[in-house]
Amino acid sequence: MKRHLRTFLLLFFSSLSLSLLPPAGAQITAPAPAQEKPQQFTLPNGLTLIVKPDRRAPTAVHMLYVRVGAMDEVDGTTGVAHVLEHMLFKGTKTTKPGEFSRLVAALGGRENAFTTRDVTGYFQQIPANKLEDVIRLEADRFANNQWPDDEFKRELEVVKEERRSRTEDNPRSLLFEQLSAVVYQASPYRRPVVGWMNDLEAMTPQDAREFYRRWYVPGNAAVVVAGDVDPAQVRRLVEKHYGSIPARAVPPRKPREEPQQNGVRRLEFKAPADQSYVALAFKVPQLRTFDKTPENDDALALTVLSAVLDGYDGARLDRALTRGPDRVADSVDAGYGLWGRGPQLFTLSGVPAAGKTPEQVEAALREQVARVAREGVTEAELQRVKTRWIAGEIYKLDSVMGQARELGSAWVMGMPLDSDTRLMARLREVTADQVKSVAARYFGDDQLSVGILRPLPVDPNRKPRQPAAGARH
Structure with missing residues (x-):
C-alpha cells in the first residue's frame, strides 16, 4: 500500500504525459504500431521463457522473474526476500561481489532489481547484440549465487539503512506499514517487504541461503526477453545457459485466507x-x-x-x-x-x-x-x-x-x-x-x-x- 494508490492507471500511463492525452469524448482512430505477438516456451527443467519481439530499435530487455516475495517469508525472517535480492549482486563461483553490475555497464547496458510482496525481479537493458552476455550472467547467478558471511553482514547494514531512510524517516510510510498489520490477520501481506527491523537485526547468512535454495528453482522462475530479437534464437540461448540448471520441485504453498472482518x-x-x-x-x-x-x-x-x-x-x-x-x-x-x-x-x-x-x-x-x-x-x-x-x-x-x-x-x-x-x-x-x-x-x-x-x-x-x-x- 505504498503509493500503490494509482497502480492500475500508472500501468497504462507510464510512457505518456497527461498533457498528450486526448480530451474527454475524443475518438482514438490511429492504429497502434504493428506488433509481433509474444511467445511462451517451457524448458525441460520447468523454466518459463516469454519472448516479445519489438524491432523498432536495436535494444533488448532481459528480465528474470522469480515467483517469490515478502508473502513467502515466515515470521522471524521478514525482509529475507529483499535481502536475498541484494545478495544476488554479491557473486558466484566465477564472478566477484559487484562484478555483475560492472560487466553489464561495460556492455553499454543498465540493470537493477526489485522485490515486492509477490515477486522478485532482475532486469538488464542492453544493445540487442549483447543479449547472450546478460543471459549468461543472469543464469549463472540464478544457479550459482554464493558469497562469504562478511559480505552478507555488510550488505545487511545497507538494507537496514534503507529501511531507516525510506520507512522510519517517513511518517506516512510508517503509517501504511502499521495499517497493513491491522488490515490483515492471516494474510502474509501484513508484513513489510523491507522487513521488521528486529528481524533484520537477527537475520543470519544461513537464513538467506536457505531461502535461496528453497525458492530459486527453474519451475518457480520465468525469463522475459523483449526487443529487437528473434524468438527462435532467444530460445536457443536460454536453453544453452539456463537449460542445464537442474530441475527441483517448487515448494508447496498453503492457503492463508484472510478471515472475514466484522466491524471497522x-x-x-x-x-x-x-x-x-x-x-x-x-x-x-x-x-x-x-x-x-x-x-x-x-x-x-x-x-x-x-x-x-x-x-x-x-x-x-x-x-x-x-x-x-x-x-x-x-x-x-x-x-x-x-x-x-x-x-x-x-x-x-x-x-x-x-x-x-x-x-x-x-x-x-x-x-x-x-x-x-x-x-x-x-x-x-x-x-x-x-x-x-x-x-x-x-x-x-x-x-x-x-x-x-x-x-x-x-x-x-x-x-x-x-x-x-x-x-x-x-x-x-x-x-x-x-x-x-x-x-x-x-x-x-x-x-x-x-x-x-x-x-x-x-x-x-x-x-x-x-x-x-x-x-x-
Missing part, C-alpha cells in the same frame, strides 16, 4: 510530521481471471470507480475536496490493486487542509463514494477514463521495458500473455450501473480499516538522512 478497525499513529494524514483501506474482490463471474465483474467496476474518483486532474475527489475556500483537504488519492497473489484493497487517503481534521477528510472521502452509490456516474465520466486507457495502450508500446514488465507481471499472477488486450476489452464493457453497484456494496464499516497519522513536533535541528551507500532501486 482503527489505528491511531503518532510520529514527527508537518501534517496529519488519513488512509482508508476497504477489503474488496480482486480480478482472478478474465471470465465473466460476479467477482471478476466487480473487480473491473472497482477499477473504473477508482479512475472516476481520482484518475485524472479534476476528477471527483479533487473537485469536491481540494478546491474552493471551504476545501477540506490539501490533497487526496484513490486507488485499487486489481490483482495480486494476495488480497487486494481499495484505498482512499488525504491530507487535511489548514483547520480541518482527519475525521472531516475521512467523512468527505466516504461521502464521495456514497454519492456514486446514490446517483451513479455519467456516461461522460466513463468515456473519459476509457479514452485515456486506450491512449495509454497505444503509447505504452514505446517502452520495451514496460512491455517486458507487463508480461512478467502477468506470468506471476498466472494470467495469459494477452492480458493487456483482454483487460482493455473487459474494461470497455463496464457500465455505469456496475460502478454504482460496487460503490453501494463494498464500502461499509465491515470492510474498512482506518489509519490516522497524528503529527508530533518535528525537530528543526534534525538533518535529512543520506541514502544508504550501495542501496539499489
